[in-house]
Amino acid sequence: QKEVEQDPGPLSVPEGAIVSLNCTYSNSAFQYFMWYRQYSRKGPELLMYTYSSGNKEDGRFTAQVDKSSKYISLFIRDSQPSDSATYLCAMSARGNNRLAFGKGNQVVVIP
Amino acid sequence: GAVVSQHPSWVICKSGTSVKIECRSLDFQATTMFWYRQFPKQSLMLMATSNEGSKATYEQGVEKDKFLINHASLTLSTLTVTSAHPEDSSFYICSATRGTSGRGEQYFGPGTRLTVT
Numbered sequence: 214q215k216e217v218e219q220d221p222g223p224l225s226v227p228e229g230a231i232v233s234l235n236c237t238y239s240n241s242a243f244q245y246f247m248w249y250r251q252y253s254r255k256g257p258e259l260l261m262y263t264y265s266s267g268n269k270e271d272g273r274f275t276a277q278v279d280k281s282s283k284y285i286s287l288f289i290r291d292s293q294p295s296d297s298a299t300y301l302c303a304m305s306a307r308g309n310n311r312l313a314f315g316k317g318n319q320v321v322v323i324p
Numbered sequence: 325g326a327v328v329s330q331h332p333s334w335v336i337c338k339s340g341t342s343v344k345i346e347c348r349s350l351d352f353q354a355t356t357m358f359w360y361r362q363f364p365k366q367s368l369m370l371m372a373t374s375n376e377g378s379k380a381t382y383e384q385g386v387e388k389d390k391f392l393i394n395h396a397s398l399t400l401s402t403l404t405v406t407s408a409h410p411e412d413s414s415f416y417i418c419s420a421t422r423g424t425s426g427r428g429e430q431y432f433g434p435g436t437r438l439t440v441t
Contacts (some may be wrong), residue, residue: 245428245429247428247429249432254415254435254437255434255435256328256330256417256419256432256433256434256435257368257417257432258432259326259429259431259432262429301367303428303430304428305427305428306428307427309428310356310358310373310421310427310428310430311358311370311373311428312428314367314368315367316366316367317366317367319365
């Protein structure tokens, strides 16, 4: 079993829809959870950072962490064509800067 | 804040030559820098971790004599691909962490596309 599972299947949504992405993990030591956005041929950009369980909202983006279920989610409201990118979940344990990544989800928002 | 740059953004070189890629943290001091490799439509593969002033720690299967990493200052790390071959063609990305909090946040550079002919 991989440490982090993320269904890489491409996701196409119409503009304005809600995009829902998720990852599951197996390592209970993970405490820091991140979502990165990566445009084609660019480096990943840190989008959301959360610590332990709970929700965090930033504009149209909401990150949720459920440590009891080892499950994290990212929601994008009112999706825009500019949101079309690959979204990678990543996580790390306390005191360890090394990140475990999901495979990434390619999202396409259709105008 | 937390901007990381890479240079060059793309490079084409002939088989057998060496290529150096620079990674700089522009507005913070990076105690730790990471080098990744990414193949098309795949996630990031960690190659090595480097701390300023000490030798890099390489991941299993990564040849340290082929991929030379130097982290000479708190704002600069370099990756040199020695005797490059076509199979080394890839997208190389560096990242950096701020401070020593161990909170996992990594800030990534824009990447360098290497093509070996």
